[in-house]
Amino acid sequence: MSTPTINVPDVPYLDISDPSFAMQSEALRSAREQSWYARTNFGLAVLRYDEVSKLLKSPQLIQGSAKWPAHNGVHGGLFYDWWTKNLLVLEGEDHHRIRRLLNPAFSPRLIKELVPRFQELANELVDAFIEAGECEFVRDFAEPYATRVLTILLGIPESEWPKIARLASTVGLALGVTFKQDLDKVEAAVAELYEYAEELIKDRQADPGEDFVSRLVLANRDGDRLSDEELRNALVLLIFGGMDTTRNQLGLAMQSFMRNPEQWELLARRPDLGGKAVEEVMRTNPTVTWVTREAVEDFTYQGLFIEKGTTVHLFTQSSGTDPRAFPDPGMDLLGEHAPHYGFGGGVHHCLGHFVARADMSEALPLLARRLADPHLAGGDEWLPDSGNTGPVRLPIAFTKRA
């Protein structure tokens, strides 16, 4: 019954924890041509579009990160408690119940109301560096934009964004390979975010309005409500999941457009293509380079026996540029393409994607309209391609257009 995959010569092998491992490489493209999956040092990697699409929604796979703290020797504490009770790792009815209560606050109709604020914010940030003809794009735009969008959503003073950014990044260390060493810092940051979230919840409970947090506080489904702990966990998840990802994706968007200047010019002329710009960037250059799943039972897929407990990495960029699904896989804002999986998929599809889509689809055309000919100015630094990638520093130069 079991078909061992070790030492099968026609199945490619990828060392995904090698810091030089590159998603957009000849090695990966040739692996994708050779086979729909590869073996890795951490389970399987799925490389092609159809297989990623199917396995992402397979009931035989669950979200694979629940045991992450335990894998790193962390068996208790604030981060552990939060992680094991947050929507990201919950399954079945426990997950569905929380998701039903959170969903209405993330309605695309409600998010749309925030668009003028997003535009105002993007213009304010560009105003600060436009005359200089250069900027450090992460520091001067991507990070403040991503974080201040969160403060707008949460209804907290925008001036507090540096603190929120610092806390979110510190909790993010928990997903890195140095988690155990960083544990004290992570615990302190979770404690501070808890306090922040608890104060926010108390405030809205006392005086609810029409804002996002009030909607969560008032959320009610057939008499069922979110407990204070569930509300707090959800707000921390929003900060944790919404900041780094959007910052990194905006940096990657700038990289994509610098490589495709004719697409940047098109976007400058056609701001209505902002939504398409987000989809194309996320299809061809996603920050979330893989989505992790774990087999919940033994099963066979396309002749491959997958044993219960196997980790399965669904590769997003590789699937989004698979020539079988995208005969002309390059970035094209006017093309009609199948959906990408940069927001994951299935029951764990990104909860905040309407927010991310709305804020990035305002930011990108606005940048294109104001900055002509953006190009690398030297000194850029990048995260590795494993997990969540993007620029740490992205100095660019440009010509002021408006």
Place this chain on the structure above:
Amino acid sequence: MNTIDVDRSLCDNHGQCAIAAPAVFRMNAEGILEYEATVEDALLDEVEEAIDVCPVQAIFLKN
């Protein structure tokens, strides 16, 4: 009568509608969406939530 229409050319079978409105939408054993074509008024709130939450916005309601 309220009629539900799912644009199958858009539907990507994520199953978010089945979480939001389990009385109307469900995923079959193959992971493909099945749904009630018509619904009572009492289920309209659930259906509205399913429409909102659909990642590809493929669900439409005709009253």
